[in-house]
Amino acid sequence: MSTLLEEGYRTAARLTREHGTTYYWGALLLPPPQRRDVHAVYALCRLADDIVDEPDKTPHPSVPAHGTPTERLDAFRAWFFAALARGTSDEPVMASVIDSVRRRGTDPECFERFFDAMALDLTHSTWPTWPALRDGYMEGSAAVIGEMMLPVLEPTSDAARDHARSLGLAFQLTNFLRDVDEDLSRGRVYLPQDELARHGAAPHLRQVTPQWRTFMAEQVTRNRTLYAHAADGLPYLPEASRRCVGTALTLYQRILDRIEAADYDVFNGRIRVPAHEKLALFGRQAAVGALRPSRWTGVRGRVDRHQQR
Known part of the structure; x- marks a missing residue:
């Protein structure tokens, strides 16, 4: 390598x-060549995201430094292609x-959808419904990330694609639920407006009300359903990739556990999984080697129990 x-x-x-950090810990369970590819995909997405979310931040040398966020994103997109x-x-x-990207044969069209979604952040601050948010924005900002990562994970079946897309959606929805306060500070609300209205929930109040609790409980249930579908795809991955994805999936699910434990208070400090929990899970997965698919059936069981509440 040069x-x-x-x-x-x-x-x-x-x-x-x-x-x-969750991507990083999960990738440590992959062989070095795959690990590098995870880092490369993440870095591209991170740099584009920074143009949109932190326009005043001193950019990385690979990111255009001058112009409006729209001009900088367009320049970065053109440079990539x-x-x-x-x-x-x-x-x-x-x-x-x-x-x-070239070595893994990643479809360039994935990056068209990704950059289109990043551009939407510069023109849209709210989304009217869950289908609009999912299909209008998260398709290119989340589901497509699963598609980008899939060639790196070397699946054994094309059936893995839909599950990888669900995992991308699940990760981003968890971020949306955890980062409500941070997104409000940027003038954005990545929550379905019709569902907020139906519950009478008002995130701008930055208060945990009964209406906010019922709204968030509904979103967490939706999120767990996405994780369950993602977990169903683990058998289509080779052992190292199963351990990587399974570890990331478990760590992100624990964010939902902590949101619930905090009584859905996502307004007073960012909810995180402590480093010692990440290290403990990583250590267990590194030690046991290949994960049998049955190890992850607990994800489905937890979703079912929450849906029955």
């Missing part, structure tokens, strides 16, 4: 470690991304 690529993959790993067409880049992180 010095340029080595530097790019190292930086991508650092970005993943700093901003996507130009580098993909050339098959390389002289910037280390972009070089690692292009190397990974």
